[in-house]
Amino acid sequence: MNDTLILILYILAGVVVLGGLAFVFLKGPKAPKGGYPETRDEDDTAPPVGEKAEPGYETPAPVAGRLQRLRARLARSNSMLGKGLLALLSSEKIDQDVWDEIEETLLMADLGSEPSQRLVEALQTRVRVEGTDDPVRVKTMLREELLKIVDPTMDRELGLDGEGENPGVVLVVGVNGVGKTTTVGKLARVMVAEDKTLLLGAADTFRAAAADQLETWGGRVGVDTIRSEQEGADPASVAYESAAEAKKRGVDTLMVDTAGRLQNKAGLMDQLGKVKRVVEKVSPVTEVLLVIDATTGQNGMVQAKVFAEVVDITGIVLTKLDGTAKGGIVVAIQNELGVPVKLVGLGEGPDDLAPFDPEGFVDALID
Numbered sequence: 491m492n493d494t495l496i497l498i499l500y501i502l503a504g505v506v507v508l509g510g511l512a513f514v515f516l517k518g519p520k521a522p523k524g525g526y527p528e529t530r531d532e533d534d535t536a537p538p539v540g541e542k543a544e545p546g547y548e549t550p551a552p553v554a555g556r557l558q559r560l561r562a563r564l565a566r567s568n569s570m571l572g573k574g575l576l577a578l579l580s581s582e583k584i585d586q587d588v589w590d591e592i593e594e595t596l597l598m599a600d601l602g603s604e605p606s607q608r609l610v611e612a613l614q615t616r617v618r619v620e621g622t623d624d625p626v627r628v629k630t631m632l633r634e635e636l637l638k639i640v641d642p643t644m645d646r647e648l649g650l651d652g653e654g655e656n657p658g659v660v661l662v663v664g665v666n667g668v669g670k671t672t673t674v675g676k677l678a679r680v681m682v683a684e685d686k687t688l689l690l691g692a693a694d695t696f697r698a699a700a701a702d703q704l705e706t707w708g709g710r711v712g713v714d715t716i717r718s719e720q721e722g723a724d725p726a727s728v729a730y731e732s733a734a735e736a737k738k739r740g741v742d743t744l745m746v747d748t749a750g751r752l753q754n755k756a757g758l759m760d761q762l763g764k765v766k767r768v769v770e771k772v773s774p775v776t777e778v779l780l781v782i783d784a785t786t787g788q789n790g791m792v793q794a795k796v797f798a799e800v801v802d803i804t805g806i807v808l809t810k811l812d813g814t815a816k817g818g819i820v821v822a823i824q825n826e827l828g829v830p831v832k833l834v835g836l837g838e839g840p841d842d843l844a845p846f847d848p849e850g851f852v853d854a855l856i857d
């Protein structure tokens with residue numbers, strides 16, 4: 491074997507040894523157990539081995555057309571009113587007795603005495619002037635007059651947006667048990683469905699479970715809740731912290747669930763007044779929603795008046811309208827407080843809250 495051949499063999503052996511070493515070292519360490527801690531590239535959609543996929547949040551039902559979807563619930567309990575009125579108006583002869591019965595039917599549906607009287611007078615005049623007993627015409631007249639007293643001209647838009655750096659701030663008030671926390675949870679879903687960012691404040695500190703309940707509602711749609719771990723903490727301090735955090739995070743809206751113990755008016759005024767004052771140190775309140783349980787009838791009206799004296803209510807949420815034949819309370823409350831019903835609760839399901847729409851409401855009554 492000549493020297494050149496021996497040199498070539500040495501070189502080849504060297505290359506093989508170096509190649510082997512390079513393979514071992516360049517392969518690098520194994521992927522860590524439990525996945526990679528870094529954020530993945532945008533185009534890398536598959537989760538690395540061992541990493542859990544993010545838990546999915548619920549997708550709330552779209553807001554548009556909710557009243558239509560829930561109309562059957564409203565009609566089930568309330569269409570007796572419309573049907574009763576139509577039957578009376580279709581009587582062969584509409585004399586004073588019939589008009590009295592019509593007024594009684596309206597009162598039974600909690601429409602309130604002044605609006606009932608107004609509606610009867612308007613119908614009386616139209617029946618006299620038009621002198622008609624055509625059922626289609628009578629139904630149109632009834633629909634038009636009902637719509638007038640439900641008042642489609644009221645501004646029912648929710649004040650959810652703040653100005654500039656400030657988030658919109660919604661205070662939700664009402665006595666316990668009316669469906670306040672549930673309403674905050676359902677409304678949070680409405681906002682998520684409309685692509686808004688938000689934060690919840692659990693200022694109902696009297697019952698620790700109320701904050702848990704709120705946290706659960708928010709958690710289902712990826713919304714955080716600011717709360718105190720201390721039962722009986724100062725509601726105003728939780729409200730303040732929530733407002734500060736909402737501003738820091740730059741969310742669109744903060745929604746604060748308050749505790750409305752009606753022990754006495756002065757106490758309530760103190761509590762709600764303070765909540766509002768401290769929140770406004772951070773950001774102006776853009777909406778104060780009073781939640782009323784529609785099944786409580788006149789009792790609900792009394793509560794509504796007390797709250798309205800204590801804090802400037804800008805909108806009403808009428809809950810449990812699915813469980814009562816007294817849908818006329820919508821008219822009575824608006825008439826009494828001069829504040830529009832903006833939302834209605836029509837069931838216990840998470841998306842059973844609908845923006846109030848006068849046309850849809852009247853149609854559900856008389857169709």
Ligand SMILES: Nc1nc2c(ncn2[C@@H]2O[C@H](COP(=O)(O)OP(=O)(O)OP(=O)(O)O)[C@@H](O)[C@H]2O)c(=O)[nH]1
Nearest residue numbers: 666667668669670671672700809810835836837838
């Ligand atoms: N049928 C029906 N039930 C409702 C509606 N809204 C709320 N509820 C029920 O009413 C009950 C009371 O609701 P909550 O939200 O706990 O009442 P709350 O006023 O917040 O009471 P606290 O949490 O004690 O302040 C719950 O069982 C709800 O499911 C509605 O629109 N229809």
